[in-house]
Amino acid sequence: NAGVTQTPKFQVLKTGQSMTLQCAQDMNHNSMYWYRQDPGMGLRLIYYSASEGTTDKGEVPNGYNVSRLNKREFSLRLESAAPSQTSVYFCASSEVWEENQYFGPGTRLLVL
Amino acid sequence: GESVGLHLPTLSVQEGDNSIINCAYSNSASDYFIWYKQESGKGPQFIIDIRSNMDKRQGQRVTVLLNKTVKHLSLQIAATQPGDSAVYFCAEINTGNQFYFGTGTSLTVIP
Numbered sequence: 001n002a003g004v005t006q007t008p009k010f011q012v013l014k015t016g017q018s019m020t021l022q023c024a025q026d027m028n029h030n031s032m033y034w035y036r037q038d039p040g041m042g043l044r045l046i047y048y049s050a051s052e053g054t055t056d057k058g059e060v061p062n063g064y065n066v067s068r069l070n071k072r073e074f075s076l077r078l079e080s081a082a083p084s085q086t087s088v089y090f091c092a093s094s095e096v097w098e099e100n101q102y103f104g105p106g107t108r109l110l111v112l
Numbered sequence: 113g114e115s116v117g118l119h120l121p122t123l124s125v126q127e128g129d130n131s132i133i134n135c136a137y138s139n140s141a142s143d144y145f146i147w148y149k150q151e152s153g154k155g156p157q158f159i160i161d162i163r164s165n166m167d168k169r170q171g172q173r174v175t176v177l178l179n180k181t182v183k184h185l186s187l188q189i190a191a192t193q194p195g196d197s198a199v200y201f202c203a204e205i206n207t208g209n210q211f212y213f214g215t216g217t218s219l220t221v222i223p
Binding site: 041043045090099100102103106 | 144146153154155156157203205209210211212213214215216
């Protein structure tokens with residue numbers, strides 16, 4: 001039981017490049033979430049998927065898109081990366097909406 | 113307690129002592145609160161949660177206290193161990209499905 005896995009672990013992008021962050025969970029959880037974590041700030045919710053087939057914007061959705069590919073997988077896409085998107089990105093999942101979220105190990109993204 | 117800013121509040125305790133980490137929240141509509149532990153280079157880990165209809169909840173070596181009157185949340189860790197060294201932060205979720213996470217308190221356990 002791997003829990004929540006994220007790929008890649010590290011990524012360096014140039015401004016304007018695009019990329020997709022992958023997230024998968026093997027706990028049969030219904031809800032999945034994408035957060036970013038910046039120094040001196042708490043986690044901020046980017047997008048979430050309360051259940052398979054639905055996605056909604058969180059606090060800071062601009063510049064991102066998501067896809068809930070199936071119950072296991074929830075990807076985050078940066079269409080045109082900007083330096084302001086340099087951050088650590090965490091994916092999380094929970095069996096019940098908002099409760100007891102399990103987090104992945106994070107993706108460290110640097111946009112030059 | 114927690115604060116927004118570049119420097120995390122820090123707490124140092126002797127191994128075996130009890131630790132108390134505080135969190136102030138601002139939204140009286142928040143009805144669900146969670147404490148997380150985050151070790152360096154890792155994702156946050158759920159510790160304990162509490163709903164607004166409760167004042168206290170206990171887990172294994174941890175207790176969360178909620179004071180709705182002053183919008184204050186605390187995490188008590190009994191018999192603190194070196195493995196408890198980490199950043200601890202609280203999260204509040206309100207009825208509008210809005211999530212707010214604190215910046216955290218850095219706990220150092222001195223052997």
